[in-house]
Amino acid sequence: MWRHAALWLCGxxxxxxxxxxxxxxxxxxAGRHFWGADHPALAVVRAGGKTVASLPLDRPGRVQVRGPLGLTHIEVEPGRARVAADPGPRQYCVKQGWLTRSGAAAICAPNEVSLLLEGRRSSYDSLSY
Amino acid sequence: MMTEPKRVVADASDFRVARYAAAAIALSVAEAAIPSPLPGVKPGLANIIVLLVLMRHGWAEAAWVALLRVFAASLLLGQLLAPGFFLSLAGSVASLAVLAAATRLPSRWFGPVSLSLLAAFGHIGGQMMLARLWLVPHEGLWALWPIFSMTATIFGAANGLIVARLLSVDDKETAG
Known part of the structure; x- marks a missing residue:
């Protein structure tokens, strides 16, 4: 067996x-470059269709957005963001938890607030769960 | 007035090229039976023959064998002038160009395995270029590159080792 390997490796x-x-x-x-995770850079918060805040994802931050139902709380940590609290009845956007991939979005439809992660290059137009 | 018919005499090198090309064509056709997940992901066994010819008889004969192989194999497989044929041709031409440069490498340090690896990367490089420019003009195509790169690494090294082994048998025969 070893002699065999040596026979091949001597070439x-x-x-x-x-x-x-x-x-x-x-x-x-190439694998890392073309397939690697795309780290999002920015958390974009919209209310009533207008961008109200763009938070960089390299440091923690918080923002409160007022909608028709009340205040939606957005929380940002390095590399991720979430809707921490929302007055909507079904809490879908809150239950999504932390968003980590660029293109990911949490939409609090009743309060007309949305949170979207943007990367330097986005792999997807949008991601929802 | 009639011109004297020209007689074409095949010399030893012609017969050699024909023999090697036949072997390369046979390997290509046999290889086509192996299921492949992606066009371009295949062992490239014909390259063993091309490299063998390159190291025994030089680049020009290797180029003849490689190109004859591309045309004849695709003719046999019903691929002639189909996209696969042009990909194969682009890969072969790029690979031969790389080999032309690679034969200048000091042979004390770089053996058949290096040549085979470079030829394999030349192949996928040429194919990818043509595919990107002509067949799938979209940046998303590059997502396949890691697969091709891995294929070229594995089969390039394996084919190179086979060539080295075949050449070492040569040496033993001439020595013994």
């Missing part, structure tokens, strides 16, 4: 090992 020269390593690394890099 490898130093540069071959180096080039093989480069090929493996290039593949890994």
């Amino acid at each position: 490898m020269r130093p540069g071959d090992y180096a080039l093989l390593l480069v090929a493996v690394l290039a593949t890994g890099y």
Whole structure:
């Protein structure tokens, strides 16, 4: 078994090992570059169809937005954002929890408030759950 | 007045190219039977022959074998002038261009495995270019690149090892 492996590997020269390593690394890099998670950069808050706040996702932040039913609380932490509280009856946007991917959106329809994560390049027009 | 008919005499190198091309065509056709998840993801066994010819007889004969293989194999598979044929041709041409440069590498450091890896990346590079420019003109195509890159790495190395092994048998025969 080992003799067999040696028989095959004796065809490898130093540069071959180096080039093989480069090929493996290039593949890994390509995988990360083309398939890697797209980190969102901005949390965009809209109320009544108008953008009322754009919060950067690299630091914590909070914003309160007034809608027809009352105040919607948006909370931002590094890399993620959520609707912390909303006066809507069914609480869908609150139950979505933390949004982490760019294109993800939480929509509090009754209060006409929406939260959307935007990336530098977005993989999707929008994501909902 | 009639001109003297020209006689074309095949020399040793012609017969050699024909023989190697036949082997490469056979491998291509056999390989077409292997199910592939994606066009372009295949072992590329014919490249073993091309590399063998390159190392034994030089680039020009290798180019003949590679291009004859592309035309004849797609003719046999009913692919001639279909998109797959042009992808194959683009890959082969790019691969030969890369090999033309790669043969200048110092052979003490870079053996058949390096040539095979470079040829494999040349292949997918050429195919991808043509696909991007002509068949699927959309940036989304690049999402397939990691798969092609992985395929080229694995089969490039494997084919290179096979070539190295075949060449070492050569050496033993000439020595013994």
